[in-house]
Amino acid sequence: MADQGHDPAKxxxxxxxxxRAGGLxxxxxxxxxxxDAIAGPPILGIGLLLIGMFEFFFLPVLIARRWKSPPE
Known part of the structure; x- marks a missing residue:
């Protein structure tokens, strides 16, 4: 089988x-x-948690919409 080249979908x-892994x-x-397993201000923990949740749940959806092919 011949190599079909670079597949942008992959x-x-x-x-x-x-x-998603970064968000996790x-x-x-x-x-x-x-x-409190690692010392740090609670606001940092809350910030990381919220940013991670956005990155895990919403960012892939937003990026996939941008990449979606227009209807023909």
């Missing part, structure tokens, strides 16, 4: 998964700070 899917790391960081 690259976009990978980018969305990396965004922010959420976990916020939870660790809020549970």
């Amino acid at each position: 690259a976009r899917w990978a980018m969305l998964q990396l965004i 790391l922010f959420i976990l960081g916020g939870m660790v700070i809020l549970s």
Whole structure:
């Protein structure tokens, strides 16, 4: 089978998964700070938690809409 070249859909899917993974790391960081496992101000934990939730749940949807092909 011949190589069909670069598939932009695979690259976009990978980018969305990396965004979700980054959001998950922010959420976990916020939870660790809020549970006092790591010293830090609570506002930092809340901020990380909120940013992570936005990045995990909403950012991939917004980016996917932008990448969506226009109807023909």
